Amino acid sequence: MALAVFDAIAERGTLIAEAGTGTGKTFAYLVPALLAGGKVLVSTGTRTLQDQVFAKDLATLIRALGLRIDAALLKGRQNYLCLQRLALAQAEGRLPSRQEATHLRAIVRFAQVTASGDRAELAEVPESAAIWPLVTSTRENCLGQECPQVEECFVYRARRAAQAADIVVVNHHLFLADLALRDDSVRDFLPASDTVVLDEAHQLPKIAADFFGTGWSLAQLADLAQDARALGLAKAAGGAAWVPLSQGIEAAARNLRLLLAESGLGIGTRIALDRCAARSTLRRGIAGVDETLVALAGAVKANAGRDVELDALAPRLAALRSEIATWIAALDEHAGQGPADPAADEGEEAEETEQRVRWIAVTAHGAQFHATPLAPGEAFARARAQQAQAWILTSATLTLAGSFAPFLAEIGLPQARTERWESPFDFQKQALLYLPRPLPSPLERDFPERVADAVWPVIAAAGGRAFVLCSTLRAVERVAARLKELMGRDGLVLPLLVQGTSTRRALLDEFRRGNAVLVGSVSFWEGIDVRGEALSVVAIDKLPFAPPDDPVVEARIRRLKALGRNPFLEYQLPEAVTLLKQGVGRLIRDERDHGVLMILDERLLGRPYGRTVLASLPAFARTRDEDVARAFFAAPAA
Numbered sequence: 001m002a003l004a005v006f007d008a009i010a011e012r013g014t015l016i017a018e019a020g021t022g023t024g025k026t027f028a029y030l031v032p033a034l035l036a037g038g039k040v041l042v043s044t045g046t047r048t049l050q051d052q053v054f055a056k057d058l059a060t061l062i063r064a065l066g067l068r069i070d071a072a073l074l075k076g077r078q079n080y081l082c083l084q085r086l087a088l089a090q091a092e093g094r095l096p097s098r099q100e101a102t103h104l105r106a107i108v109r110f111a112q113v114t115a116s117g118d119r120a121e122l123a124e125v126p127e128s129a130a131i132w133p134l135v136t137s138t139r140e141n142c143l144g145q146e147c148p149q150v151e152e153c154f155v156y157r158a159r160r161a162a163q164a165a166d167i168v169v170v171n172h173h174l175f176l177a178d179l180a181l182r183d184d185s186v187r188d189f190l191p192a193s194d195t196v197v198l199d200e201a202h203q204l205p206k207i208a209a210d211f212f213g214t215g216w217s218l219a220q221l222a223d224l225a226q227d228a229r230a231l232g233l234a235k236a237a238g239g240a241a242w243v244p245l246s247q248g249i250e251a252a253a254r255n256l257r258l259l260l261a262e263s264g265l266g267i268g269t270r271i272a273l274d275r276c277a278a279r280s281t282l283r284r285g286i287a288g289v290d291e292t293l294v295a296l297a298g299a300v301k302a303n304a305g306r307d308v309e310l311d312a313l314a315p316r317l318a319a320l321r322s323e324i325a326t327w328i329a330a331l332d333e334h335a336g337q338g339p340a341d342p343a344a345d346e347g348e349e350a351e352e353t354e355q356r357v358r359w360i361a362v363t364a365h366g367a368q369f370h371a372t373p374l375a376p377g378e379a380f381a382r383a384r385a386q387q388a389q390a391w392i393l394t395s396a397t398l399t400l401a402g403s404f405a406p407f408l409a410e411i412g413l414p415q416a417r418t419e420r421w422e423s424p425f426d427f428q429k430q431a432l433l434y435l436p437r438p439l440p441s442p443l444e445r446d447f448p449e450r451v452a453d454a455v456w457p458v459i460a461a462a463g464g465r466a467f468v469l470c471s472t473l474r475a476v477e478r479v480a481a482r483l484k485e486l487m488g489r490d491g492l493v494l495p496l497l498v499q500g501t502s503t504r505r506a507l508l509d510e511f512r513r514g515n516a517v518l519v520g521s522v523s524f525w526e527g528i529d530v531r532g533e534a535l536s537v538v539a540i541d542k543l544p545f546a547p548p549d550d551p552v553v554e555a556r557i558r559r560l561k562a563l564g565r566n567p568f569l570e571y572q573l574p575e576a577v578t579l580l581k582q583g584v585g586r587l588i589r590d591e592r593d594h595g596v597l598m599i600l601d602e603r604l605l606g607r608p609y610g611r612t613v614l615a616s617l618p619a620f621a622r623t624r625d626e627d628v629a630r631a632f633f634a635a636p637a638a
């Protein structure tokens, strides 16, 4: 793999490399990248891997190779304290709760001692604390070179360090923000690299869809209202009625939220605009928001030139209004039409040319209005074509039954060179795929209970040490309840950790202590690394197909059908298999690990595509016999 990476660097080509768990792929790309010279950018999907590559692998290799190389770690701007906004939050002094005031005091103390301004260093203020948006910056509210604090600014300092470094470790969000021209100031250094390595590349299509998409949200309106009030009062008190103006925006946002609820779009709704029956109500609410923005824009204009921060509200308002205008235009276009009929979606010519789907997500605290591209790979490929660099895309999970074709199509690089390196682990000895007889059918009403019944004997034999991954949160509850019953029945009480009862980190820390059973949803396994004996059973209730009624999934299916292609084979199946392989990859992390995988979905054996799924998994030993599965723990093969 290192030689292939070296060749790709020399040719400034593109290499798509699948390297199974345990191949040492990080070293295989870092060594040639470091030796080839030039500037290198490494991007990872998760922050965990980003920190690991920087602090562990890269540091080790630079030492071992005796290189004099400058390396830098760079995160997205929201990870660093913004000194300007911190000063504003202090000056305003109006925080909604006492807890936020406590957090603000901790942040002020932190700002005086930190060298990096990285909020991850301040453990006492939780990641989810409401104070963070007030003391970190966004592209919209950052003053950039106009900022009086730019010399001391943590964001700019980190970026300058990255600019000067030979190798920079970023994450896909930052990398794609740059490619999608979402953050102009990042442009200064990212394109200057000679080599780009994209690790965890299987995540790129999804993240690309977000970054090449556009949108706005009620949270954005709340931030804007808050900033306008604080800035107006601090910099141009008397210049306009700042408080009523910002209250107007907040009231319009609340009204829109209310209209969504009254239209039946409750918390958790994700709906495509053309499926939404209440479009005229929606238009009224959005137009109401726009009117309040117009009023604020007028006030900002009337005070132009008084203060640079206040002036910076003008482009921010303009960008938000132009995004909102596209929604009003789309709603006008649909005016008078009823909601689209999901059953009558084929052959609709308008759909065929549709390149993005507009959809609404209603959350507990707000709502987001998205326009997501349906072929994110096209934008990705265009961006790739503009860069004369070597690009290495790598991951443990890129192929479907050995074929790169679905990933290449998805990422928009059908001609790229591909290579595969199998995992060196002995899956025949180290792991067992146990498919109980009979396998439950996901269509049955008591499916979650049957899943629990089927996994319990194996969990009991292993003495816990199990992840049970379910497709829905409802299934998580039901499986957990049944497992509790079974533990009581058999007098074998193991720590039962259930998603939603504590934070993810707390559940994982508890799990690592041993002998626990963790029941979580499919999303729970991403980015989790539990090595050794603590995790010896992974049970998955269903093949993890994305819900076909999700607005983006549904629109992508419609588009592929309209193009005469096969959405199931080209999109849904490869996505599900990638996710499944990620989950399976949690089980065996090194040569000493061993464990049992269970997939409790009869479609695996009952449907033709089940063969493709099985052919995509590592070559585990296989059994349908419960005794064999239980005996695996009596006499471990590894």
Ligand code: SF4
Pocket (backbone or CB within 6 Å): 081, 082, 083, 084, 085, 137, 141, 142, 143, 144, 145, 147, 148, 149, 150, 153, 154, 155, 156
């Ligand atoms: S330059 Fe931007 S991020 Fe930095 S302190 Fe100023 S406003 Fe904040």
